Amino acid sequence: MSIKRSLTSVPLRLSTLAMLFFLLLGTQVYAANPEVSDSEEAISAGKSVFNANCKTCHQLDRKAVGPALRGLTDRRSIDWAKKFIRNSQALIASGDADAVGIYNEFNQLVMPNHEFLSDDDVMNLLAYIEYGDKADPAAAAATGDGAQVAGGGAGIPSEYLTIILGVLVLVLLLILIVLGLIISILTKYLKNQQLDAEDEEFINQKSDFKKLFRSDAFVIIITTLVIALVAKTAIDELYTVGVQQGYAPKQPIAFSHQLHAGQYEIECQYCHTGVELGKSANIPSANICMNCHAHIQNVGGQEGISPEIAKIYAAVDNNQPIEWVRVHNLPDLSYFNHAQHVAVGGVECQTCHGPIEEMEVVYQHSSLTMGWCIDCHRQTDIKSQGNEYYDKLVQLHSGSKDALKVKDIGGLECAKCHY
Ligand code: HEC
Ligand code: HEC
Ligand code: HEC
Ligand code: HEC
Ligand code: HEC
Ligand code: HEC
Missing domain, CATH: 1.10.760.10 (Cytochrome c-like domain)
Known part of the structure; x- marks a missing residue:
């Protein structure tokens, strides 16, 4: 085999080596404590x-x-x-x-x-x-059913992937440098030997490195790395586009659910009047606040008007609505109805909104993705007792050993949630 061929095939072997290295690292990412059972x-x-x-x-x-x-x-x-x-x-x-x-x-x-x-x-x-x-x-x-478009995106944690990629690039560079050294030593050595014309020409060429960089294998390795990195970033972004779990905007008045719904145990429905009646739960108007705050002007019977309460008075006096920042927000393409869930389905507010009565500032507790809606519809039984509407369905369904779930009444049908 001529020297030329054996040298140019090196990058190809390198790419195989790189892949092996990748796999090896990938399998060792989770080196957990041996006391933890993996049964x-x-x-x-x-x-x-x-x-x-x-x-x-x-x-x-x-x-x-x-x-x-x-x-x-x-x-x-x-x-x-x-x-x-x-x-x-x-x-x-x-x-x-x-x-x-x-x-x-x-x-x-x-x-x-x-x-x-x-x-x-x-x-x-x-x-x-x-x-x-x-x-x-x-x-x-x-388990897909094609429905978990935006479900829980697991996968290799991105920090690990970035580290692996970084190490990989370093190793590749090191190997390149070592290769360069070997080539120059070999060239020097071969110059003193008797050679045929083809090899003579090959050794005397100046652009060993340029050749290497231009070689197909090298280009393939680098492109693969770049594509992998871009794809990983894009996928990560896509999984979280529009997902605002944990979102807790600052509100114009420091209204605390912990104080009102927690400590003073005011019913959710007192303020969120629509929750059992229709689609929207409603945010209370300043007038509802005034039912109490016409009398309560601060916390703990201090003197004067608290600056936060003063903002309610200002809103009422100027006939201006308080501009609460919306926390939960489904895109327009989807339809969600509170009454259907709270009044008919008997689902607790906390199941979807988390421990609101402990929140000083409201945050978005659930992901509100389609996968989240669907998961619950797959798992949740219908409250059919005392609901005539379901008697027939339950009867038809009684051959099956499972309880009637939301999915069985059409809770997975696209048109139920999409206009
Ligand atoms: C005294 C009135 C009052 C009571 C009682 C109350 N809330 Fe609220 N709620 C508000 C106001 C005002 C806002 C808007 C400001 C904010 O986000 O903190 C709000 C916001 C919310 C939001 C976020 C709405 C959005 O923008 O997406 C949720 C969810 C919520 N409340 C659930 C509850 C639940 C559940 C209860 C009962 C445990 C409850 N609230 C009791 C007044 C009240
Ligand atoms: C059912 C009665 C009731 C309603 C309705 C109500 N509050 Fe309150 N609010 C209270 C009580 C009670 C306190 C605590 C007073 C205390 O601890 O002495 C309080 C305290 C507050 C405080 C704390 C004041 C401070 O100085 O820190 C703010 C702010 C507040 N409420 C805003 C609101 C807003 C905004 C609304 C309307 C969305 C509202 N409240 C509706 C009963 C109510
Ligand atoms: C099955 C889940 C679920 C339950 C149960 C639920 N909510 Fe919601 N809630 C949502 C979703 C989803 C949104 C966002 C709706 C949108 O953007 O159209 C929302 C939005 C809200 C909002 C913002 C204003 C609005 O109407 O869009 C308030 C306030 C609220 N919920 C209060 C409550 C209260 C109070 C209860 C209990 C009585 C409750 N929710 C029960 C899922 C739920
Ligand atoms: C209401 C939300 C909530 C629930 C439910 C919850 N956690 Fe947490 N968890 C948190 C938050 C927020 C933190 C961050 C630390 C803090 O704020 O206290 C945390 C931190 C942790 C940590 C520390 C992680 C670290 O890297 O140090 C562990 C472990 C943990 N949770 C385990 C659990 C387990 C197991 C459960 C169920 C049995 C659970 N949590 C239920 C909210 C929750
Ligand atoms: C915590 C559980 C839970 C979550 C989360 C949930 N749902 Fe539901 N959903 C139910 C239950 C229970 C019913 C059945 C109510 C009944 O008995 O008719 C239901 C019924 C429905 C129905 C009526 C289905 C039918 O065939 O009549 C629609 C539409 C719906 N949900 C939309 C949504 C959307 C959109 C989301 C996400 C934003 C969502 N749901 C999240 C529990 C949930
Ligand atoms: C239980 C309610 C529900 C059902 C059933 C449902 N969707 Fe969705 N879908 C949603 C919600 C809620 C969103 C908004 C999710 C978000 O904002 O992340 C959504 C978002 C989407 C999107 C936008 C992409 C995205 O992730 O934001 C597409 C496309 C879509 N759904 C298609 C479908 C198709 C096709 C079906 C039938 C196989 C279906 N949906 C059934 C609730 C539902």
């Missing part, structure tokens, strides 16, 4: 605990209301995790630096306590957090 049972038991208690705020691979949880046992000890999950506030109060750090990072949102979870529960949870729901295209396709 099927533990993972699926953990999944049900997770879905019942944590899913509203956490995702495994994506930040939601709380942090992404995958890799937890890499960054924290199991003991720490147990304490934090059972009673995060106690751990934070003890001054634990990690706990205080993450608490501040998430704007001091208080995570609920889970003292009722047994040791086994927590260990199963950790198993699910480390090994559960890995992105598996085959499984996703099997």
Whole structure:
């Protein structure tokens, strides 16, 4: 084989090497704590605990209301995790630096306590957090129904991918430099040898490097890397386009649900008058505030008018509506009706909106994606008792062993949610 051919085939082998390297790193991304079980049972038991208690705020691979949880046992000890999950506030109060750090990072949102979870529960949870729901295209396709357009996008966390890509580029550069050195040493050595004409010409050419950069294999490697990077970024963006989970805009008046709906236990319907009647829940007008605030001018019986209450008076005096910033916002193409869910379906506000009565400032608790609507429609039973409308359906359905779900009354039909 001539020297020329053996040299130009090097980049091709390099690309194979790069792929192997990629695969190797990919499989080692989650090096979890060995104490955490990876048995099927533990993972699926953990999944049900997770879905019942944590899913509203956490995702495994994506930040939601709380942090992404995958890799937890890499960054924290199991003991720490147990304490934090059972009673995060106690751990934070003890001054634990990690706990205080993450608490501040998430704007001091208080995570609920889970003292009722047994040791086994927590260990199963950790198993699910480390090994559960890995992105598996085959499984996703099997459960897809084409409906989970905007469902939970798992996949390799992007920080890892960026690191892997970075390392890969570095290694490629290093190999290039070493190759360059070898070539120049070889060329020097070969100059002193007896050679035939073709090899002589090959060695004497000046542009070894230029050739290398222009070679097909090199171009392929670089293009693949660039395309992979661009595609990954684009996919990440697409999954989150329009998804505003956790969105908590500053409101024109510092109105607190924690104070009104929590501490003073004012019914949601007192202010959100439309919730059982129609599509929209309604935001109360300043007049509704005035039912109470004509008398209550500040907190705790202080002197004078609180500046926040003064804003209500100003709105009423000037006959100007208070310009509340909308938190929840579905795109126009979709139709959502409150009465259908609250009055007919019997779904609690908190199931969709989270612990509003604990919120100082309202934030968007659920993703509000189509996958979110569909998931609930797949899982939720119809409240058919005492509802004549459903008697016939239930009768027809009684051959099946499952309870009547929302999906069975057309909750997955495109036209029900899209105009
Ligand atoms: C109401 C929302 C909410 C629920 C429900 C919730 N969390 Fe959290 N979680 C948070 C927030 C917010 C943080 C960030 C720390 C903070 O603000 O206290 C957090 C932090 C954590 C952390 C620390 C992560 C880290 O990287 O240090 C763990 C672990 C955790 N949660 C586990 C769980 C588990 C397990 C459950 C279910 C049993 C759960 N959480 C339920 C909101 C929630
Ligand atoms: C005293 C009146 C009052 C009561 C009681 C009340 N709210 Fe509200 N709510 C408001 C006002 C005013 C806003 C708009 C300002 C804001 O977002 O904080 C609002 C906003 C909201 C939003 C966000 C709306 C958006 O912009 O998307 C939700 C969700 C909500 N409330 C749910 C509830 C639930 C659930 C309850 C009962 C647990 C409740 N509210 C009780 C007055 C009230
Ligand atoms: C059913 C009675 C009721 C209604 C309706 C009501 N509030 Fe209140 N509000 C209260 C009470 C009670 C307090 C707390 C007073 C205290 O602690 O002494 C309060 C406190 C407040 C405070 C805190 C004042 C301060 O100085 O920090 C603000 C701001 C406020 N309300 C805004 C509103 C707005 C805006 C609305 C209308 C959307 C509204 N409230 C409707 C009963 C009500
Ligand atoms: C099945 C889920 C679900 C339940 C249950 C639910 N909501 Fe909503 N809520 C939504 C969605 C989705 C939106 C956004 C609607 C839109 O943008 O058209 C929303 C919007 C709102 C808004 C903003 C104003 C509006 O009407 O669009 C308020 C206020 C609100 N909800 C209050 C409540 C209250 C109070 C309850 C309980 C009595 C409740 N919601 C129950 C899903 C729900
Ligand atoms: C927490 C569970 C839950 C979520 C989340 C949810 N729904 Fe529903 N939905 C229900 C239930 C329960 C019913 C059945 C009400 C009844 O008994 O008719 C229902 C019924 C419906 C229906 C009527 C279906 C029919 O065939 O009569 C529509 C339309 C609908 N939902 C739209 C939506 C949209 C749009 C979203 C997302 C923005 C959404 N839902 C999110 C629980 C949910
Ligand atoms: C239970 C209610 C529901 C049903 C059933 C439903 N959709 Fe959606 N769809 C939504 C909601 C809500 C959104 C807005 C999601 C968002 O803003 O992220 C949406 C968004 C979309 C979008 C815009 C892309 C996107 O992710 O924003 C398309 C396209 C779409 N739906 C097609 C369909 C088709 C086709 C079907 C029938 C197979 C269907 N939908 C059934 C609720 C539904």
